[in-house]
Amino acid sequence: MSSLPSRKTECSCKGPGYCSRHHIRKTEAWFHLCCQDPEYFQAWEIGRGPGQLLPRGDARAAKPKGPGTILRRMLGSCGQYQFVPEMDRLGTDGCRSDLGRLVGVVLQDKDKFAMRLNEDVVRRMILLAINESEELQVEAAEHGGDIGAGASAGGTGAGKRKETCRVCKVPGLHGGPALQVSGSGMSSNFQGPVM
């Protein structure tokens, strides 16, 4: 599979193994996805591809919440909407430069939110989300990345702090109860042991 006939992305890997561009080790299957699937390639490009994100506080600490995630929270929802990953992928600068189109993307989901949304309201909320995201990035830089990224301090392998969904009042955005599972000081979304 390493000698693929043609590539559909800008993947520069020569084959499976450590990828210096995306800083992970790619298996043959992931190398194939990198070369052939633009969505996977783009996810690796922005640091959210398979293997780049692990559910550990330190792994995500350098990644403050993106403007899409913040906007979703401002709208009082924890659902999955098209604008969330798109705005997070674009980042603050990208969202600013593509503001007009993003207003339309958000308005596609307007019927799913409790508040009444129009173009002007959405535009202002997007700008607020961008500003908040930028502030988090600054704070993250000042505090070693431990801001707004679902991480909390606590020594090596700091545990994962989950925010409470405004709609459902459930900690962890429905991720289930956190349960300490090892002496490493890490926690995860265990549903508990089963027999």
Place this chain on the structure above:
Amino acid sequence: MPGGWWCCCQGCWSWSDLFNRGNSTDPGDDWDEVDGDWGIYNFALVETYGGGGEPLAKIVNTDEGSNAVPSRSANSFRESVTITDPTIGDKYYLYIALENRDSIEPKVCFEYTNVNEWLVTVMGDGQEASKTMNCVPNEEGEFIVEACIEPYAWFEEDGTNPARVCMLRGSVLTSTNEWPWLDDITVPSGKMYGLGHDNAETGTGTGSGIVGAEFDDFEVHELIARTVVCDTCFCRCDWRMPLKKKLTLTIVAEEYLGTGTGTPNRVACFDGYTCDLDAEWNVSGFIWRGDLTYVYDPMHNHTFYWRLSCGQYDEEKPFDHLSLMMETPQQCCSSMGGGTCPVMTPDDEASTCVPLSLVFGPYTTTKTNLSCWLCYAPLQPMVDVAVGEFYVVITQS
């Protein structure tokens, strides 16, 4: 609209025709007789043996008015119909997502091969897949069959409609057998639907003595209305991303634990192990299964059995409907060196649906768990290592 009704509940479109109207040689304004001679008899849709064409008799919707599938749901709807009193050898068809009245695919063929036994074949884009499905009819001798088609991805990143790579399935309802399923067919963005048969005129017994097929209670539902999930045919990660038949599981075990301060990961050598997960469907839902074997030496190896289960998608609880179970005799997943591996749901911040990347873990094992042979010789003290941890990442293959 004789005999039909439509619904726009919560923005979701659906339409049905129960055929509860008087006997007529005209099936009604909602239907277009492409081949054969269709009509209403005894509150059911019937067809006399027409002859010619392929299949021998076919009727499609008129694709206008309330019975037309919304354009937004081209290639994304489910339809079902009741087949009454079939005879062995009968063949019935459900056409779905046809580009026009003369299209003959995609379609699902239901062949009644034996008493209470159907051979269901899905056909589209030059591909086909078959499964035998056993099912007991209801007390009126009726079988309900359905066909479903769904695009693999609802939106591209730029918000436009995707390339219409579709998943297609057919099934006999209440059967507990696996259904046939194609998950990589490219078809035009059709939105017409229809019924057909290839039966002799003595094939069914409605009392009229002239029919080759008798259908009743036809329904069609769109699957997604904009971003609202209306109906479900396949396991979906989120509202726009159904999961394919084959997935890939990859182990991620970093060389060092935590912040990378130099504490070696006891199971670091497990990094990069991978296996396929293959879907199967049964009455309890979707399950993907796979296994991989780690070999320390010819005498010592671990086989890990994986099972990804899919429950009902809830947009307010992303990822909670997916769970991964791991089984291995040596309990390399247990921090206590015993017990059963925990069932995990994807980490909701590390996982994404587009593209599919489900992250589970960490699975942990202790330094003192000597029954786990990952990376170290059995029963040998490990002086330089602490605990081990690894993650599981599931992607499309």
